[in-house]
Amino acid sequence: MPIIPTSKTEIALGPPSKTYNRRFVYLLASVGALGGLLFGYDTGVISGALLFLRDEFHLGPAMQGMVTASVLLGAVISSVASGILADRFGRRAMLIFAAILFAIGAVATGLGPDIFWLVGGRLVVGFAIGIASYTSPLYISESAPAGIRGALVSLSQLLITVGIVVAYLVDYVFAYPTGWRWMFGLAIFPAAGLGVGMFFLPDSPRSLINRGYKERAKQVLIRIHGKTEEGLIEMEKISQIAKLDEDLGQVGWRELLLPAVRPALIVGIGLAVFQQFVGINTIIYYAPTIFEWAGFSSHAIAILATGGVGMANVLMTLVAMVLLDRWGRRPLLFAGLVGMIVTLVWLGINFLRPEAERGGVAVIVLTLYVASFAISLGPIFWLIISEIYPLRVRGRAMSIATFANWLSNMVIGFTFPLLIVALGAPVTFWFYALIGIVTLVFSYLLVPETKGRTLEEIEAHWFKSG
Numbered sequence: 001m002p003i004i005p006t007s008k009t010e011i012a013l014g015p016p017s018k019t020y021n022r023r024f025v026y027l028l029a030s031v032g033a034l035g036g037l038l039f040g041y042d043t044g045v046i047s048g049a050l051l052f053l054r055d056e057f058h059l060g061p062a063m064q065g066m067v068t069a070s071v072l073l074g075a076v077i078s079s080v081a082s083g084i085l086a087d088r089f090g091r092r093a094m095l096i097f098a099a100i101l102f103a104i105g106a107v108a109t110g111l112g113p114d115i116f117w118l119v120g121g122r123l124v125v126g127f128a129i130g131i132a133s134y135t136s137p138l139y140i141s142e143s144a145p146a147g148i149r150g151a152l153v154s155l156s157q158l159l160i161t162v163g164i165v166v167a168y169l170v171d172y173v174f175a176y177p178t179g180w181r182w183m184f185g186l187a188i189f190p191a192a193g194l195g196v197g198m199f200f201l202p203d204s205p206r207s208l209i210n211r212g213y214k215e216r217a218k219q220v221l222i223r224i225h226g227k228t229e230e231g232l233i234e235m236e237k238i239s240q241i242a243k244l245d246e247d248l249g250q251v252g253w254r255e256l257l258l259p260a261v262r263p264a265l266i267v268g269i270g271l272a273v274f275q276q277f278v279g280i281n282t283i284i285y286y287a288p289t290i291f292e293w294a295g296f297s298s299h300a301i302a303i304l305a306t307g308g309v310g311m312a313n314v315l316m317t318l319v320a321m322v323l324l325d326r327w328g329r330r331p332l333l334f335a336g337l338v339g340m341i342v343t344l345v346w347l348g349i350n351f352l353r354p355e356a357e358r359g360g361v362a363v364i365v366l367t368l369y370v371a372s373f374a375i376s377l378g379p380i381f382w383l384i385i386s387e388i389y390p391l392r393v394r395g396r397a398m399s400i401a402t403f404a405n406w407l408s409n410m411v412i413g414f415t416f417p418l419l420i421v422a423l424g425a426p427v428t429f430w431f432y433a434l435i436g437i438v439t440l441v442f443s444y445l446l447v448p449e450t451k452g453r454t455l456e457e458i459e460a461h462w463f464k465s466g
Contacts, residue, residue, distance in 0.1 A: 024223050033159045061418060110188075134398045268388065330443070
């Protein structure tokens, strides 16, 4: 399902730019990706902290699910509400706002005197994650040259995985009864880095043009492409597609259902839901608990084993960054989904064995499962939704996909302990494998290939299809 430009739009798109200022482009991507680091850290840190919170506050399965899901509830609320703000005030402003929320949440959770204060602090962190989870890849996607967009947007996903591993290591270092306060509170440092870094960087050129700041966008594009004509050429491409968007009239939520936007909306929402219902965040949130079920008796050893799984996540995300702009999005997506289906079935079978025989196999299978996710749905979901939407509704459309993702995440995070009690571990993991098969069919039929195309070419494709 290739993406091709169309003459119906009467836009002279031309070949994508190949000349750019590497230092400036990498700086934009690196600072923007700190939102991913915070996203990963604050979602991963609960896995180790939960072991001690469970003991200190005597939490049952439902309350464990609530503590885990509180951050997800915040992400659900802010992801849908912030889409309008991202289109109105720009990507940079929203990332600075998210950094402030991350800092407030870190202090609140680190100093919280009781479980209700902790849940409130995690809710604030969730607000920040809901904003940063889509604004970081969106900011990078709108600033990156087409030929390296896949790798640079995946940098945000890489830092998500790095943040998760750092969270696991911090969990291990502070694996004692009151150490959970440090686990949560240390997030204030990357939050400060994101806020200060974005303060000194410009907004993405496409966001600036969409909000009418054409001269400022021109200066940013010249900085991205160097003192060449390519910045002006890129400016003309974006201006033409923005003019086409303007001809459609005032932006509204109902515009997301127009024929030129609806197919992209279906792809984004579908991938958002499936990314969660294949069960990845049951591993991120509950890996130490799963390892204890598999026979590891020590909290610290269970957390350490989880750190090894997290390292596989980082390494395979690096592999994905190298291959996304070479092999394309679809081949990696299909390969990773097959790997996830096989390992989920294997994991379910492993839990039919005696407890004494589960531990080593569980580590191997969970590592392979996470590695399969890391080359496929992990980076590709966030990359695809940053590419496929028209400029004028990009913030809103991405926020809808992100809302669906976090809502699904919240459902999985809350229901996993309950499913384990009701169905048992084998049937639960086989259920996630079945969802993986559905995801594979959906992706084969509907997910487009966007490798090497500018965002304007991709938008032109949807206008043709619509």
